[in-house]
Amino acid sequence: MMDKYLIILEKSETGFSAYSPDVWGCVVTGESLEQTLENMRSALIFHLQDDDSMPLPRGIDAYLDALRESEGEEFYLTHLSVASLREQDRARLGI
Numbered sequence: 001m002m003d004k005y006l007i008i009l010e011k012s013e014t015g016f017s018a019y020s021p022d023v024w025g026c027v028v029t030g031e032s033l034e035q036t037l038e039n040m041r042s043a044l045i046f047h048l049q050d051d052d053s054m055p056l057p058r059g060i061d062a063y064l065d066a067l068r069e070s071e072g073e074e075f076y077l078t079h080l081s082v083a084s085l086r087e088q089d090r091a092r093l094g095i
Contacts (some may be wrong), residue, residue: 004079006062007040009033011074020080021062022055023047037078044085057082 009018015031018040026047030036048054066077 003057003082004059005044005057005082005085006066007037007078007080008066009036009076009078020044021065022057024055033076041080041085044080048082048085054082 005020005022007018007020009016012029015029016033016036017027017029018036019027020040023044026040026043028036028039028043030039063077066075
Protein backbone atom coordinates (compact mmCIF):
# COMPACT_ATOMS: atom_id res chain seq x y z
CA MET A 1 0.00 0.00 0.00
CA MET A 2 1.23 3.48 -0.83
CA ASP A 3 1.40 5.82 2.13
CA LYS A 4 1.68 9.18 0.36
CA TYR A 5 -0.90 11.36 -1.36
CA LEU A 6 0.18 13.15 -4.51
CA ILE A 7 -0.24 16.93 -4.32
CA ILE A 8 -0.32 19.01 -7.51
CA LEU A 9 0.45 22.71 -7.12
CA GLU A 10 -0.32 25.08 -9.99
CA LYS A 11 0.51 28.74 -10.51
CA SER A 12 -2.52 31.04 -10.67
CA GLU A 13 -2.99 34.77 -11.26
CA THR A 14 -3.12 35.46 -7.53
CA GLY A 15 -0.72 32.81 -6.19
CA PHE A 16 -1.12 29.05 -6.29
CA SER A 17 -3.77 26.36 -6.14
CA ALA A 18 -3.38 22.72 -5.11
CA TYR A 19 -5.32 19.48 -5.24
CA SER A 20 -4.83 15.77 -4.69
CA PRO A 21 -6.13 13.48 -7.44
CA ASP A 22 -6.71 10.80 -4.78
CA VAL A 23 -9.03 12.93 -2.61
CA TRP A 24 -11.97 14.16 -4.68
CA GLY A 25 -13.00 17.75 -3.95
CA CYS A 26 -9.95 18.63 -1.87
CA VAL A 27 -8.76 21.88 -3.48
CA VAL A 28 -7.03 24.87 -1.85
CA THR A 29 -5.35 28.16 -2.76
CA GLY A 30 -2.61 30.29 -1.25
CA GLU A 31 -0.37 33.25 -1.98
CA SER A 32 2.88 31.21 -1.87
CA LEU A 33 3.84 27.59 -2.49
CA GLU A 34 4.51 27.14 1.23
CA GLN A 35 1.15 28.60 2.29
CA THR A 36 -0.69 26.57 -0.34
CA LEU A 37 0.97 23.35 0.79
CA GLU A 38 0.13 24.10 4.43
CA ASN A 39 -3.47 24.85 3.42
CA MET A 40 -3.53 21.52 1.58
CA ARG A 41 -2.22 19.69 4.64
CA SER A 42 -5.05 21.19 6.73
CA ALA A 43 -7.66 20.38 4.07
CA LEU A 44 -6.49 16.77 3.83
CA ILE A 45 -6.66 16.39 7.60
CA PHE A 46 -10.25 17.64 7.44
CA HIS A 47 -11.16 15.38 4.50
CA LEU A 48 -9.51 12.31 5.99
CA GLN A 49 -10.92 12.44 9.52
CA ASP A 50 -12.95 9.27 9.00
CA ASP A 51 -10.60 6.32 8.40
CA ASP A 52 -13.49 4.32 6.88
CA SER A 53 -13.91 6.75 4.00
CA MET A 54 -10.22 7.48 3.54
CA PRO A 55 -9.24 6.75 -0.08
CA LEU A 56 -6.06 4.79 -0.66
CA PRO A 57 -3.27 6.72 -2.37
CA ARG A 58 -2.83 5.46 -5.95
CA GLY A 59 0.92 5.89 -6.06
CA ILE A 60 2.61 6.12 -9.45
CA ASP A 61 -0.72 6.01 -11.31
CA ALA A 62 -1.64 9.39 -9.79
CA TYR A 63 1.69 10.85 -10.94
CA LEU A 64 1.29 9.53 -14.47
CA ASP A 65 -2.29 10.82 -14.71
CA ALA A 66 -1.14 14.27 -13.55
CA LEU A 67 1.55 14.36 -16.21
CA ARG A 68 -0.89 13.31 -18.96
CA GLU A 69 -3.50 15.85 -17.89
CA SER A 70 -1.13 18.82 -17.48
CA GLU A 71 -1.50 19.95 -21.12
CA GLY A 72 1.76 21.91 -20.91
CA GLU A 73 0.72 23.96 -17.87
CA GLU A 74 3.29 24.86 -15.26
CA PHE A 75 2.82 22.72 -12.17
CA TYR A 76 4.74 21.25 -9.25
CA LEU A 77 4.40 17.78 -7.78
CA THR A 78 4.95 16.85 -4.15
CA HIS A 79 3.39 14.45 -1.68
CA LEU A 80 2.12 14.32 1.89
CA SER A 81 2.50 11.23 4.04
CA VAL A 82 -0.65 9.61 5.39
CA ALA A 83 1.12 8.97 8.71
CA SER A 84 2.09 12.64 9.13
CA LEU A 85 -1.49 13.73 8.40
CA ARG A 86 -2.81 11.31 11.02
CA GLU A 87 -0.26 12.54 13.57
CA GLN A 88 -1.20 16.17 12.93
CA ASP A 89 -4.90 15.32 13.17
CA ARG A 90 -4.39 13.60 16.53
CA ALA A 91 -2.32 16.54 17.80
CA ARG A 92 -4.98 19.02 16.64
CA LEU A 93 -7.65 17.03 18.44
CA GLY A 94 -5.48 16.63 21.57
CA ILE A 95 -5.47 12.83 21.35
